[in-house]
Amino acid sequence: MKILVLLKQTFDTEAKITIEGGKISRSGVSMIINPYDEFAVEEALKIKESLGGEVTVVSTGDDGVQDALRQALAMGADKAVLINPGTDDVDEFTAATVLAKAVSGMEYDLILAGWRAVDDGSAQVAGRVAEILGIPIAKLASKIDVEAGKATATCEIEGGTEVIELPLPAIITAQKGLNEPRYPSMKGIMQAKKKPMEKKGLGDIGLDAGAVAAKVKVLSVALPAARAAGKVFDGEPADTSAAVVKALREEAKVI
């Protein structure tokens, strides 16, 4: 079973986000594997452990992304592939085009990814890759079973779950709860630096800057407004309860 995992490096979820010069500042922020992609890596390793095979992690970005890939190698992935798009001006179209093109030149039975990245949260890339490759996709899986030629994914839908069977090759995206990602072991860490890390440019996979130019332009970035202070109702419980209900209905309009 050859499994590919599409992986994105994101800000640490505990990082404090600041904006400098109209862009989100990367200085002093520690970077991690997108947590949903980490579920995908873990699931790939579990499938490999039960069925045998090989796990390759694939990402697009600059050299800094190697840290995230190395982390996945330390967890137990066998190989890493990194395609540098040669620009910071990247949208979902760019990422999906680059990843799909890179993946199309590789052997695979199953592609796993997180259902979204925690940074921009657009949840588009895996779907776009499936479309370009012309293979089925199941999203938001909380359980995945793989057997010869097919996969069954239990996926989250509004108010319930849906069980989807897909012929392989296919893409499945991971939701929280799919598994508990392992820590990289000491042995894994020591082996990681000996595992292959293939670095490619656009030209190496048959693309050029024009073919991947972003279609979406970010006009501005803003931080969410600071949360306003809560409102305290003073007085006798009977009076304050009435006041709270009134405020919830008329001011907050939630009931």
Added chain:
Amino acid sequence: MDFSLPEEFVMLKKMVRKFTENEIMPLEMTVIEREAARGFEATPSMPPEEEKKILAKAKDLGLWGIDVPEEHGGQGLGMLAKMLVEEEMNRSICWIFLPPDSPNLDFLANACRPEQYEEYLFPYSRGEKTSALALTEANAGSDAAGIQLRADRKGDKWVLNGTKLWISFGPKADFFIVIAVTDKVKKQRGGFTAFLVDKGTPGFTILRNIPCIGDMLVYELLLEDVVLDDSKVLGEVGQAFVPLQNRLGVRRIEIGAKCCGAATRCMELMLTQARVRETFGSPIGNRQFIQGMIADSTTEIHACRLMVYHAASKYDSGEKDLRIEGAMTKVYGTEMLQRISDKAIQMHGALGLSKEMVLEYIFRMCRIWRIVEGPSEIHRWLIARQIIRSEKPYETIFGML
């Protein structure tokens, strides 16, 4: 001069940080409650079943025996890697001893004879057996020359009589390395011998635990006509002192690393408090008293970390005589942590003193560390004596030039 850590060591440090935050820190409140509730009993503050689970997970991750040479079944990654693990794990107040405990392993690896490997060295290095060093007595601590526990030669046997005090591990230890007088004239110059005494040996009793400050669990041992044969002698008869000195050197740098971890935790709490806590309409981080505490503490942690990393990398490059580095790191690290935990409590006011935070626990913990493994005064004496006695130019004494 390259101060950067190798990439795999950075990954190791991050992994241990995550492990500590996810697996160990959630137990801190339990540890605080159990420690407060135990009174004069020797109840371990960490629930034994939780400790077992954490140790098993740590073993799977390859955190046991980080610095243990590969020929003894360890990871062979050296002292620096071990110090990084210690530093990260000590951001939590929960004391987890990752077996094998390197100072005793060092002693065993240097002193065990091949016929003792199967019973002591190998199971110890695999973490299957726990050991404790029984050196200190009522009238002999840092000045070990005063020990009185006797080992008399009777026929082809040794007979041990005496008591040991302030001995760690107690009932947890499968065997004790007991230092005894075999020649009371020669004393530490050829008259002290190390013996391997198994738990349950006739005549060997753990008399009592001695209730102490904080998480210090120590015991009094009684040896009454304990009969041992030559197979229980560790190392050469009369030569316990040399491996003993090496053993203590390793521990001192390790304590420095532990202090860096605990001080980092204090610092993180101080920073949150400085940013979040407001008085008279402004965060306290805007006040110079608070800024002074933060600036000084950051500087001290940085200094201590560099001392630990430097000593550890010297050890890894083959330097074994780290007496000055060990002493400096131990004194500086423990006293730094005392100052920083004190400032951290001060910044938190009543909350800092409460058992709803880890600070008062750390504060009492580092008071222990300023005494165990040699009090600050002994280490200062050692540093000064080495430097004054040395005939080398000052800068060359510990290899900075």
